[in-house]
Amino acid sequence: MSSARSSSGNRLTIDDWLQAGYAILAEEGIKTLKIDRLCTRLKVTKGSFYWHFDGMPSYRAALVQGWRDLRDEDRSQIETIGELPPRERLAQMMASLISPRHWTLERAMREWARTDETVAESVRAADRRVLAAVRTAFEDYGFDAEDAELRANATFAVGIGFLHLSGRTPNPRQAAQSERFLELMLAR
Structure with missing residues (x-):
């Protein structure tokens, strides 16, 4: 040892x-x-x-499980903010996606998911939880189910896009862009 x-x-x-x-x-x-x-x-x-x-396969499996646990913790926090007004909920969810704590790791895991089905399933499961929370926030804001679904998907896709457009470190402009995008998504 x-x-x-x-x-x-x-x-x-x-x-x-x-x-x-x-x-x-x-x-x-x-x-x-x-x-x-x-x-x-x-x-x-x-x-x-x-x-x-035992080797790299068991190490990689531990990485996936550890990331899953970390994402579940984050997603649980998203779900616990359910009592906040919908707009604040959405802003916090968008901010958490590109937060310094996870933004590079989130990008790396999504890239890894492109070549590894186990990682891909973990990413998809986490994404489903986030999408449900985002959709609920739009419904709580007053959009019908169809509009809430469309807006949730667009918001989620833009958040992932922000991850992939960013450089090696978070860009301070992203927070302002996220805020502007959120205003667009909440407009009637």
Whole structure:
């Protein structure tokens, strides 16, 4: 077993390995996610990796599950803001999609989903929850079911578009653009 230490001074945890993988995914993409790259980033040997994982397939499965848990936590927060006025709900949901906490990781996972069905299903499941919450907010704002569905789909697509149009870091203009877009979607 490796004597590598996490930031808390203890031995590396599975979460330390996952965070390193998410950082590599977000910064460099799935093709660079290799055991050697992870070990270099964490300044440990391959033995430490194999202490926690059987190999890259089990590591990647842990990444997907960890991302799913993180997205479920975010989506649960979206669902708990249901008591806010619809416009505020929509603004918070749009802001969370491009928040600094997740914006690069969200992009990386969506790119990975293009080549991995397990990741794709995780992304689709998370997307369904968000779309339902966005649709509900539009209905609560007063749109009928058909208009709410159309507006929810358009809002979601624009949010994903903002992710893919952004550079390596969030653009401060995106918040203003998101706000302007929301005004357009709420216009009657």
